């Protein structure tokens with residue numbers, strides 16, 4: 228069984244975002260890039276499934292749509308343990324374009340399970356995984372909090388408001404994963420980093436695909452006014468302010 | 477031409493987010509000078525469907541097939557796309573929640589319609605069609621142009637509010653062939669806590685962090701939540717440690733919420749935490765450290781120990797009710 232993990236390359240979560248060229252572009256000067264946190268958890272879970280001798284996962288490949296600047300992030304994914312990395316050399320213009328590129332790759336290179344994160348922490352589109360499923364006409368499961376294999380029988384947990392569902396699916400399928408899929412993201416070991424240098428990182432040309440949306444400009448949220456401090460003995464005062472000033476009760 | 481809204485129900489009931497969706501879509505239809513059609517999928521009582529008429533819906537299409545009572549994203553997307561085609565929709569609007577996230581991308585591919593998720597307000601401009609959305613996990617907003625003729629939006633919770641607009645409503649069954657091949661995912665078990673306030677729907681949220689010091693100390697948090705009819709939430713380390721379940725984790729890597737009131741107890745206010753709560757209307761922070769970053773995003777703050785302050789607040793809220 229083969230698992231494909233979609234990787235988005237995003238600014239470190241502590242990044243203070245800034246924009247340039249009349250607020251039309253993200254200013255990436257000084258930005259540290261990381262594997263999108265959910266994608267990192269998905270890769271961790273894929274590794275756990277492969278290491279569990281009870282099932283037949285024998286290949287984990289990571290895929291990214293973007294320029295060469297993401298290669299360091301893909302090397303990190305290889306150091307964590309992926310067997311192979313593929314980069315589709317295209318500007319990741321929008322979710323439709325990214326999902327379409329990955330679907331083109333999948334048509335030539337089939338996988339059994341495709342993992343994607345619930346959203347990428349830069350453009351928060353929450354769309355790539357479900358779009359891949361639709362391009363490929365595969366079943367897809369969203370809000371996935373666990374994936375287990377038992378003799379290739381697949382069991383997936385999905386979070387629903389106030390609870391969970393246990394699902395069974397056939398392969399191939401797309402799992403859009405969120406918190407819970409793995410406990411902690413794996414950190415590459417020294418040996419993993421050494422081995423990653425020799426693992427394949429294939430660069431594929433982009434397919435001709437349409438772009439349906441375009442980012443025009445950015446704005447920062449309005450600054451918050453000062454915080455009104457209330458004495459810890461005066462709980463009634465806070466209740467009164469919430470009722471009559473903030474009007475949120 | 478028209479615009480179509482997909483109003484999801486949960487166990488036969490709409491939520492406020494469904495009514496907010498209809499309110500928003502009605503305003504969008506007015507802006508575009510066209511009419512609105514609302515689509516409902518699954519069996520639903522007529523009285524429930526009529527509630528949509530309070531928010532500007534005059535025409536509802538329903539597909540009341542029992543096979544569709546629970547979400548099957550593939551089949552739902554197929555129906556949304558077919559309904560949109562049949563009414564000649566130029567815009568399709570869904571809620572930005574679990575089901576919207578599962579369906580909208582599929583409809584986008586089916587119809588080659590540009591999708592923008594987590595839209596914050598009515599379009600900034602119509603020609604070109606530009607909408608404002610949350611980006612960088614709430615650290616900024618982006619203006620995005622949709623270039624295709626058909627447009628799909630999912631709208632963020634609490635971005636628009638409810639707009640009452642009573643209308644005479646006609647309900648029509650939408651006849652559609654449902655391909656049984658689209659039901660490949662089978663539900664084998666389902667658990668739902670019916671008595672609990674659901675975090676993503678809650679108007680008031682009481683959230684606690686590592687400042688609670690131990691999972692045994694959660695009673696004051698739960699008591700305050702109970703008095704307020706609030707949902708409980710927590711910071712990431714609290715759920716990572718297993719003090720609370722993952723479903724309570726809010727922030728950049730957990731849930732993104734937008735309640736009217738968010739009470740943060742013993743939470744430092746790390747940038748990744750704030751990413752998940754910054755759209756709350758009002759934030760109250762309780763922390764022993766007057767320099768804690770949470771105070772720079774809070775509207776009201778109390779410097780003090782959670783174990784003293786929370787019971788006092790519970791008492792004050794209880795008294796104010798009676």
Ligand SMILES: Cc1cc2nc3c(=O)[nH]c(=O)nc-3n(C[C@H](O)[C@H](O)[C@H](O)COP(=O)(O)OP(=O)(O)OC[C@H]3O[C@@H](n4cnc5c(N)ncnc54)[C@H](O)[C@@H]3O)c2cc1C
Pocket residue numbers: 240264684685686687688710711712713714725726727728729730741742743744745746747748749752762763764765768780781782783
């Ligand atoms: C990739 C990444 C993603 C992340 N995603 C998230 C996320 O989604 N959500 C999230 O929450 N975090 C996230 N984090 C973690 C984040 O950086 C912080 O570590 C975390 O939010 C801190 O949690 P906390 O406020 O509960 O704990 P702490 O930072 O330890 O803060 C505890 C606070 O409690 C106060 N306190 C202590 N005792 C008391 C008392 N008796 N009474 C009152 N106050 C008291 C202290 O002054 C302190 O301010 C992420 C981190 C990374 C690297």
